[in-house]
Amino acid sequence: MSLSAEVALTHITRRAISLVPLLSAVILGFGVCGLIAKAVGLSPLLMLTELIKGAVEGPQIFETIARAVPLTGMALAAAIPLRAGIVNLGADGQMVLGGCAAAIIALYLPAPDIVRMLAALLIGAGIGGAYAALAAAGEIFANVPLLLSTWLLSYPAKGLCGWLVRSPLRDPITAWPSTYRIPPGVRLAHLVPGTPINQGFLLIALAAVLIVFLDRRSSVGYELRLRGLNERFARYGGVALNRQTTWLMFVSGALAGLVGAIMILGSQFRFTDGALTAPQYTWSGVLAALLAGGEPLGTVIAAVLFAALQTGGFAMERSVEIPRVLTMVLESIIILFLSMRGAIWRRGR
Amino acid sequence: MAFLEMIDVVKRYPGVLANDHVNLDVNKGEIHAVMGENGAGKSTLMAILYGLQSPDEGYIRIDWKTVFFRSPIDAIDHGIGMVHQSFKLFESLSVWENVVYGREPRRGPFIDAAESRRQVAALSERHGLPIDPMARVGSLPVGVRQRLEILKALYRHVRVLILDEPTAVLTPGEVAGLFKVLRTLAAAGCAILLVTHKLNEAMAVSDRITVLRDGRVTERLVTAQTNPAQIVRAMTGRNLSLDVPPAGPHPGAVRLELNQLVVGGQNRRAVNEVSFTLRGGEVLGIAGVAGNGQSELVEAIMGMRPCAGGYIVLNGRDITRRSIAERRAAGVSYIAEDRIRTASAAGASATDNLAFGFHRRPPIAVRGLLRIREMRAWARTLIRKFEIKIASEMTRVGTLSGGNLQKIVIARELAHDAPVLIAEQPTRGVDVGAIEFIHSELVRERDRGHAILLVSAELSEILALADRILVMYEGRVIATLDRAEANESILGLYMAGGEQKAS
Numbered sequence: 001m002s003l004s005a006e007v008a009l010t011h012i013t014r015r016a017i018s019l020v021p022l023l024s025a026v027i028l029g030f031g032v033c034g035l036i037a038k039a040v041g042l043s044p045l046l047m048l049t050e051l052i053k054g055a056v057e058g059p060q061i062f063e064t065i066a067r068a069v070p071l072t073g074m075a076l077a078a079a080i081p082l083r084a085g086i087v088n089l090g091a092d093g094q095m096v097l098g099g100c101a102a103a104i105i106a107l108y109l110p111a112p113d114i115v116r117m118l119a120a121l122l123i124g125a126g127i128g129g130a131y132a133a134l135a136a137a138g139e140i141f142a143n144v145p146l147l148l149s150t151w152l153l154s155y156p157a158k159g160l161c162g163w164l165v166r167s168p169l170r171d172p173i174t175a176w177p178s179t180y181r182i183p184p185g186v187r188l189a190h191l192v193p194g195t196p197i198n199q200g201f202l203l204i205a206l207a208a209v210l211i212v213f214l215d216r217r218s219s220v221g222y223e224l225r226l227r228g229l230n231e232r233f234a235r236y237g238g239v240a241l242n243r244q245t246t247w248l249m250f251v252s253g254a255l256a257g258l259v260g261a262i263m264i265l266g267s268q269f270r271f272t273d274g275a276l277t278a279p280q281y282t283w284s285g286v287l288a289a290l291l292a293g294g295e296p297l298g299t300v301i302a303a304v305l306f307a308a309l310q311t312g313g314f315a316m317e318r319s320v321e322i323p324r325v326l327t328m329v330l331e332s333i334i335i336l337f338l339s340m341r342g343a344i345w346r347r348g349r
Numbered sequence: 350m351a352f353l354e355m356i357d358v359v360k361r362y363p364g365v366l367a368n369d370h371v372n373l374d375v376n377k378g379e380i381h382a383v384m385g386e387n388g389a390g391k392s393t394l395m396a397i398l399y400g401l402q403s404p405d406e407g408y409i410r411i412d413w414k415t416v417f418f419r420s421p422i423d424a425i426d427h428g429i430g431m432v433h434q435s436f437k438l439f440e441s442l443s444v445w446e447n448v449v450y451g452r453e454p455r456r457g458p459f460i461d462a463a464e465s466r467r468q469v470a471a472l473s474e475r476h477g478l479p480i481d482p483m484a485r486v487g488s489l490p491v492g493v494r495q496r497l498e499i500l501k502a503l504y505r506h507v508r509v510l511i512l513d514e515p516t517a518v519l520t521p522g523e524v525a526g527l528f529k530v531l532r533t534l535a536a537a538g539c540a541i542l543l544v545t546h547k548l549n550e551a552m553a554v555s556d557r558i559t560v561l562r563d564g565r566v567t568e569r570l571v572t573a574q575t576n577p578a579q580i581v582r583a584m585t586g587r588n589l590s591l592d593v594p595p596a597g598p599h600p601g602a603v604r605l606e607l608n609q610l611v612v613g614g615q616n617r618r619a620v621n622e623v624s625f626t627l628r629g630g631e632v633l634g635i636a637g638v639a640g641n642g643q644s645e646l647v648e649a650i651m652g653m654r655p656c657a658g659g660y661i662v663l664n665g666r667d668i669t670r671r672s673i674a675e676r677r678a679a680g681v682s683y684i685a686e687d688r689i690r691t692a693s694a695a696g697a698s699a700t701d702n703l704a705f706g707f708h709r710r711p712p713i714a715v716r717g718l719l720r721i722r723e724m725r726a727w728a729r730t731l732i733r734k735f736e737i738k739i740a741s742e743m744t745r746v747g748t749l750s751g752g753n754l755q756k757i758v759i760a761r762e763l764a765h766d767a768p769v770l771i772a773e774q775p776t777r778g779v780d781v782g783a784i785e786f787i788h789s790e791l792v793r794e795r796d797r798g799h800a801i802l803l804v805s806a807e808l809s810e811i812l813a814l815a816d817r818i819l820v821m822y823e824g825r826v827i828a829t830l831d832r833a834e835a836n837e838s839i840l841g842l843y844m845a846g847g848e849q850k851a852s
Binding site: 217218219220222223225226229230232233234235236237238239240 | 651653672673674677678683685690691692693694695696697701704705706708709714717718719721
């Protein structure tokens with residue numbers, strides 16, 4: 001782990017533990033965005049109220065929750081290795097592989113519906129995990145930095161799945177390369193009728209609770225945390241760093257693969273080339289994880305916040321024509337303020 | 350007349366009063382020793398003087414003018430220079446580049462290299478600090494690097510030179526050389542602040558001594574009118590004996606055996622065919638100037654560095670190819686030389702630091718889950734037993750003084766109760782009181798039949814504790830001595846690489 005980018009990321013990790021700086025960064029971010037809006041002749045107050053209304057008012061709250069499910073999943077996929085100072089930038093590819101595998105199982109496995117669904121989820125997660133573990137093996141045996149390998153391995157994964165749905169698995173009646181539609185019996189059921197919330201919510205919520213608990217209370221979580229604080233110390237104390245890296249990457253990739261499978265079985269119902277990566281959950285997730293310094297509960301909070309901002313941004317754009325790019329500016333500014341904090345803090349002493 | 354004064358300086362950290370109305374004055378041409386145990390507030394005081402920290406109360410006066418330092422840059426502008434314990438040098442650059450860095454003589458937009466070299470050579474000659482301006486710093490021995498640090502300060506027209514534990518890394522011969530330089534500088538009108546915990550050095554070289562304890566000045570002494578016992582009393586508040594009881598009667602079974610151990614590649618063997626055996630109830634000292642393969646040897650024994658040849662047997666098991674965890678489980682614990690970089694996590698609490706290594710088994714962990722209450726109780730027990738000064742067990746250890754952090758490390762490693770203990774520079778940068786404490790803990794381990802491998806650059810430590818002594822030079826063991834036949838001058842000779850028999 002020698003790339004300076006990774007050093008910078010762990011630097012952010014160390015400084016972003018409590019919620020106080022997170023809140024102040026959020027408030028500052030809103031302030032700056034308000035100023036930008038004002039400068040171009042938009043009303044900051046209108047922006048704020050429309051953003052909040054668009055995120056939580058009436059049925060919009062369900063939209064926010066539905067968006068928060070994959071975003072939280074991807075944020076935790078980034079946060080798990082980040083907790084130990086490791087960066088997984090390849091969750092895109094792991095998610096796509098997981099989703100693609102889930103679609104194939106759901107369509108072609110000769111088994112009862114419920115078995116097909118469970119197998120699709122499990123194998124989707126397993127393939128995502130295995131693919132991430134491959135990057136870990138690359139670092140351990142060939143010294144390829146994870147930062148690079150995870151990121152670059154995304155492209156062949158996306159390419160392979162794109163080819164699959166273009167030639168052998170393609171549903172010929174669709175305009176865009178995709179598989180056939182998954183039969184209703186194999187899909188994840190809706191939790192609240194008339195809303196986009198499905199059983200995937202339960203799976204991700206369960207994963208989040210489990211991760212928060214293990215991070216705080218398990219020996220394994222403790223080793224991760226100490227490694228994030230001082231890798232050399234962790235090694236000195238007997239943590240087998242390579243083995244830890246491998247399973248960390250597996251869990252991270254499996255979570256990404258699970259998100260892919262949930263999106264296929266829960267909302268998209270077919271694997272369409274590029275559809276899983278279009279909403280950019282991976283990158284919002286990485287930002288949420290960075291914002292919380294890899295701390296799981298903070299990561300979940302940040303991910304839900306981002307989901308709310310995004311749905312709010314869409315609604316705001318529709319209703320009052322304030323461009324939603326402002327909400328992306330907001331996300332970026334929050335992150336920048338939070339990373340800056342370290343430097344300001346140190347000078348103050 | 351006092352040239353530099355620090356007046357009523359107060360510095361608070363959460364839960365600790367690091368400096369409590371400290372007054373310090375230094376005259377031109379004076380060597381002034383600042384002494385005290387770890388955590389007494391010496392480092393904080395010097396950090397304030399060098400602009401690294403700002404005082405909560407009080408102020409600094411130079412030449413009767415009050416000054417405020419926002420950063421070391423301000424301090425340097427006022428003629429204050431500091432030689433840190435860990436040198437701040439660019440290893441890949443040459444000596445002259447390091448000296449002029451940031452204030453280079455210029456010709457147009459370029460650095461005037463010829464003029465720089467000339468100035469550096471002139472400076473080194475004028476102050477009796479021989480050094481080759483063209484040498485690459487990475488290739489220089491530690492003593493010469495220290496000379497370079499002093500040159501850097503002189504180049505910046507230093508009027509007050511602070512040296513933080515400057516002798517920790519030097520051979521006895523180099524120490525004498527350093528003292529000569531300091532006396533010359535003082536004679537030229539420089540004020541010198543020598544931060545040290547070594548009584549004999551303060552007695553040998555200083556004019557006056559200010560002693561700190563618990564953040565307060567406890568004594569201001571004129572060196573010619575005091576004695577070591579008085580200083581120790583001022584530092585610790587009690588009378589101490591630094592004598593160590595002699596070794597137990599008979600060494601026990603062989604605990605650790607090295608056979609022809611090699612570390613490093615063909616061209617540069619950091620450790621070259623080292624063999625020894627270590628028995629229970631025995632302290633084996635490894636002497637040598639820092640950087641002669643001791644760290645590599647220890648890291649190879651612990652599994653933190655691969656062995657290129659030979660084998661290691663620990664408690665009857667060949668561990669040459671085992672993991673760090675397996676070695677620890679086989680009965681070795683390790684006080685690492687670098688407590689900040691290796692042996693602790695500064696950002697984690699004392700609880701987290703003290704539980705590391707115990708976090709996978711009862712009582713701290715049950716079925717893979719931590720029992721937080723047990724963990725904290727465990728930390729409190731060790732803090733009490735080792736008299737660690739810390740606000741609470743949840744305090745981050747990065748805020749602790751060197752000695753207290755070292756006690757955290759030692760408390761944890763001794764708690765393993767392993768039959769073999771590797772203690773690498775266990776008292777480096779640690780004050781007299783803590784040294785006494787650490788030495789007595791090591792002796793207690795020995796008397797319980799545990800085997801100790803003591804690596805130290807401190808000859809007094811080796812001579813006080815070791816039953817047998819190996820001297821390492823350039824990766825090889827060049828001498829093996831019994832304590833009875835060793836003394837400082839013989840060891841010093843071997844440490845400098847001397848092959849000849851000393852009598």
